[in-house]
Amino acid sequence: MSDIAQLIATFNAGRDPERLAMKYRLMRASPFVFLRGTCHLFYTRLPRNELLDHAPPVWICGDMHLENFGSYKGDNRLVYFDNNDFDEACLAPNLYELVRLLASVLVGAADLKLSRAQALALCQTAVESYGGALAFGKARWIEPETSVGMVRDLFDALASRSRAAHLDRRTVLKGKTRVLKVDGKKALPVSDQARAEVTSFMQTFAAGEPNPDFYRVLDVARRIAGTGSLGVDRYVILVAGKGSPDGNYLIDLKEALPSSVTPHVRTPQPAWQTEAQRVVEIQRRNQAVSQAFLHAVEFNQRSYVLRSLQPSEDRVALADWDGKLPRLEAVINSMAELSAWAHLRSGGRQKSSIADDLIAFGQRRDWQLPLIDLATQCEAQVVADWKAYCDAYDRGAFDLSAKK
Structure with missing residues (x-):
């Protein structure tokens, strides 16, 4: 090699x-x-x-x-x-x-x-x-x-794009309920164990939020997005949001790994509590207004960033x-x-x-x-x-x- x-x-x-x-x-x-x-x-x-x-x-x-x-x-x-x-x-x-x-x-x-x-x-x-x-x-x-x-x-x-159209690109309707489109392009299936773990995590997270039912999980898949981070543990989560079928929301949950830049700079870095805290804190500082639902969280004893799903088409x-x-x-x-x-x-x-x-x-x-x-x-x-x-x-x- x-x-x-x-x-x-x-x-x-x-x-x-x-x-x-x-x-x-x-x-x-x-x-x-x-x-x-x-x-x-x-x-x-x-x-x-x-x-x-x-x-x-x-x-x-x-x-x-x-x-x-x-x-x-x-x-x-x-x-x-x-x-x-x-x-x-x-x-x-x-x-x-x-x-x-x-x-x-x-x-x-x-x-x-x-x-x-x-x-x-x-x-x-x-x-x-x-x-x-x-x-x-x-x-x-x-x-x-x-x-x-x-x-x-x-x-x-x-x-000109409605929420329903945004959801239609990543979900399919089964009756009046949406499920994620697992097409091998934007999403891959999850194991029953991973689905249960993500659902349990979201229930715990939602309990601390003003409107817990907003985060009620309807479906989970492994997310495919980007290039550099492909392979990093990452999920797309379909939640109830403001009601089915067209008021649902898509949430992104992604593991935060150490920055690959810091070993190559002489600038001293702060002692962050977690890698997700680093990502979220710097994003909040740098953006005029940060993305919806942006949080540093812990899932399966590891550090993750939770935020609204950002479609790759929005570039x-x-x-x-x-x-x-x-x-x-x-x-x-x-x-x-x-x-x-x-x-x-x-x-x-x-x-x-x-x-x-x-x-x-x-x-x-x-x-x-x-x-x-x-x-x-x-x-x-x-x-x-x-x-x-x-x-x-x-x-x-x-x-x-x-x-x-």
């Missing part, structure tokens, strides 16, 4: 084999999907340099890339567009966040059918937008009325840029600004930089071109690692059926 294959296999050891096999197959598809599935490897391979180490420490999401932004319903029932993945979140130099975003633009260029010049132009847009938003010094947010371009298109599509369809670069530039501008606003919003918390330091950093220009250069090095490394992975995959190194 190559070094790359060994690093990937070791990192993913212990995951659910059925969903892990899906992850390995997906990662074979392109360098961009590989990048999304190997956050741990990205930071392992990230060159140490003065630029990164001397950047101001902030609360980063840790797994910044083009696909980790989407719309969601907040705990105030309004809809927002923001970064929505905090599994890898930690305290780190702010440019750790930016270099991964830039690398995702460069690595994703082929999938998006971008020329080299277009990809580099988008990187320039990102660093200028991030710097400008920091220098302005005020954290904003994106909601339907303030969105533009492809993000506005996403909001418009969601506005910008980046491939629909239709050869019009300004459409993509507007999305990249939004993503970079959202990152800056998150860093400003959470500034001063537990050793993160205060707003004055972030404003001063945003006013500087000396980091922008060197960061793009560093991102091109990361891009080359990702592509080389993907090729090594493909060789190992094609030789059967990731054939989980052979290891049973």
